[in-house]
Amino acid sequence: MADAAPRLTALAEELLGGPLPVRLRTWDGSEAGPPDAPVLVVRDRRALRRMIWKPGELGLVRAWVAGEIDIEGDLYEALDRLSGLLWERGDTGGGLLAAARDARLRAAAASLLRLAGPLPPPKPPAEEIRRRRGGRHTRRRDRRAISHHYDVGNDFYALVLGPSMVYSCAYWPAGGSAGSLEEAQSDKLDLVARKLNLKEGDRLLDVGCGWGSMALHAARAYGARVVGITLSREQAAHARKRIAEEGLTDRIEIRVQDYRDVADGPYDAISSIGMAEHVGAVKYREYADVLYGLLKPGGRLLNHQISRRPEPDEDAYEIDPFIDAYVFPDGELAPVGRTLTTLEDAGFEVRDVEALREHYVLTLRHWVANLEREWDRAVRLVSPGRARIWRLYMAASAVSFERNRIGVNQVLAVRTPESGTSGLGLRTRVWTEGAD
Template structure:
């Protein structure tokens, strides 16, 4: 068992075909790897048993959530080096640990078996979502998935998101250092309101309304009448309380309702902010058709959505195992082009697409800072495993945005009447000057 770090490093480099870009410290105190590299710590031999039973990302995720592997120093540095190592090598390293027919992998498994210690494998951490029932992206299963992610306590979300309680990409000015997260989230909500050309008395449907921030902004600042729908009971209760405190109960209705069950259209505008990621590829056309049907002629949709890069073989695309098990069960990302095409196929005229990828990386780093600054309270509000999930998920997502592995886009689409008049200004990007309030 002596010098476990060197044995593990040699094992990984043999399978992956290149030197590891991070330093490794094992449970026996041994270290191996670049002396100036950030340190990945394997605290427990149990982590290796997890890898043997679930090779690849899910095994690593379980070890992280259980606290059996950790990072010493800058988490972003470790994630960025590992991301560069894996992504830049492409298919050569992707899924290498899962290719059990490869002689190198079989030999690696035998070495891991010697290092891992006694069997059986540890149980998965309790924060993992298991036992999903029903057809993927059915109403029943979607409600289960939403509850897993959002019904973990509003106090925890307040800690991470800050006073704005907006759980989507903020909109930052050039002077990022001089701007607060709350300012950037307010600017994002206002940008959406202006793109939708909201005005006094307009009916707005906010799909996936979260904790009510967009609904409150639209009603308070623009005089809109808002229906917000969410599948999370905790979100709905929190939003209703905020709305009452703002004195806006006569303008805003919050429902625990699937967007597919909304029947009281038409609406003048629809905002869908960070919700379409939950819809799934098999339901995306239904999503677009439903929102098209709920708009009046000339009405506008603002679809704010995370996108992934297209795969060479789209049929081989697989959902991220860590995200699916611990963060967004059944969540799926679509390439930008597919979203645009689906909106057009549903009948929308897509009038503007704004890519704001860098803004999400900045937002995520602020959320991680909020979490780390109040770590002990975050653990008390949820669990050590849940806090670790969020720290890894948000930091890794920030790196993915920074490296252009994923992006986020705002699609402004119009249900253009038969007459062809879209109601759009001739210079649409000058939102505040050409449209006003």
């Protein structure tokens, strides 16, 4: 066989009802498709069997993680071109082979089966999370989900994130890409601290404290007394080491603790940066209630959270299968409007909402560049499959932010006392001086 690429291209275009937006090269060396487009390389026809048995995004991702398909050329352009076949169509109504449910296209699907070979689909790659027990977002299941994502080695995260060890959207205050990632992450941490109006001696609870960067900044630059909580033991160990090296153990305590188990309020302020995505829709009101109860009257919450666009039918919303199986098990995104409503229902007064969507595009491109620059070392630190997961996940996320499929917002909310005095006065966006 030396014509697999043109045959596969013709079959895909028949199933999709339109041209394939990338060039195709297959295991036999043949090529087909637009000459100047990025190349989708199908190294092994096992990839086709994965896509036949699991149409749409998950089948493609399993082939990617296993190294059976790859991209040559601009990865971002390729993902942008393919997004119409994956994200906009969805796994239930589209995907590469979902159209085969149409009786008119069954002959094409049968031809694709012959091209893929008679064997059953390979087992999912080892990096895919296995069957999960218990109800979603129980304490035990949340611990396992967090461990799957974060306990893959601090050295790997240091390679991707850089010296800042901040795993959330950075902030370029001048509105452009000038400045390093480390400077932009420092500016983000300071933006959070200023929005929270931190002062010497304030008690700050950092929910989902990661590797301790926000806690260190708040204690070092503002004199705050900080409790940081995480469910990742590897994160906690790294954060404690950094804190000891800076001589701040008298000001910062790091706990391996669920936010639902914190019982030593009240706090003057709470930062929750990139953590609420793990909470889940069924627990979000509880999350808001817990944080409200941990704040003193007049206490401030800064909630930094990725959001998604609202669905026409919210009841039909499904968690992204790639993210759920390989990246953030049980992670869920909500429209920013729902987040604001839930915070208000819990008693918070929402004082400010700032969208940072374009900043996350820059952040993710920096992380992908870090990973690609140190690719061989990344593979040694984790595995080829996990390194491929991260490259795809971060690049695809950058495209999603660029296309406004997802966003990220900082919400400043206050537990305003009955007197109505928020403690923030009339200051409006004093924290963004000099921004566009």
